Amino acid sequence: MAWLVLRTCALLGLPELLASLCLAVCYLVLGIAGHGGESGPFYVAVTLSGFCGAALIYLFRLRQPATSLRLRGTAGRAGRAKARRILRFAALLCLPGLPLMLVLPPGTLLLALLTCLETPLFALVAYATYLVENTDGRSPRLTAAAAGAGLVVAAATAAVLVPAAASSGAMAALLLSAGASAISLDVGLGGRWRARTHGGP
Incomplete structure (x- = not known):
């Protein structure tokens, strides 16, 4: 039981840790690509975005006990369905970034x-993650995997975009990272729903 509690706590904290690693990767690539001077504007941008995200996560944590009770049992299915709708809308926010x-x-x-695109996208993914995490004890595995996918995409896209677009490329990498997390979590929830429909756990 103690091991289960520790593992769940670790999984719950993993998305925030991996989000911080996404930022670290962007700063690292800025330095390697010779755009160290662009770290200042990028810092201002991520500070503004991060302030909004941190405030939102703080509010989520305050309401987490009540939300967890509300979404347990049969209500969890409705919570996951709502999260999927949010994730699909969030993924659409990536589309204007390319043009x-x-x-x-x-x-x-x-x-x-x-x-301006990344800030609401991050907030929507954070809210969907919050809903999913509070539905049952197995959901944190999905949110941790989605955050891992976001880190992989952040590293790959930063390596491509930052040398050409400096701080703008770094922010685009964060935008695509959040979009990848949204898609990954939506796919994970969809696979879990299909497994349950066919008699899986």
Whole structure:
């Protein structure tokens, strides 16, 4: 029982840890690509976005006991269905990022616009993750896996975009990372629903 509690606590904290690693990867690639001077504008952008995200997560944690009780049992299915709707909408926020990267030159305007997309996207994914985590004890595995997918995408896209677009590329990598987490979690929830429908655990 103690091991189960420790594992669940570790899984619950993993998405936030991996989100921090996504930021670290972006800073690392900025330095390696010779865009160390762009760390300042990127820092301002992620600080503004991070403040909103941290405030939201704090509010979630305050309400977590009540939410967990509300979403247990049969209500958990409705909670997961709501999370999937949120995740699908969140993934759509990635779409404007590509034309912005193609049309606008790297700079303050592009960085600001990408930040305006990344901030609500991160908030929506965080909310969906919060709902899923509170449905049952097995859900944190899905949210941790989704966060892992986001880290992989952040590293891969930062390696491609940052050398060409500096801080704007780093923010685009975070945007795509959050989108990948949304898609991964939605797919994971869909697979779990199908398993239950066919008599799985």
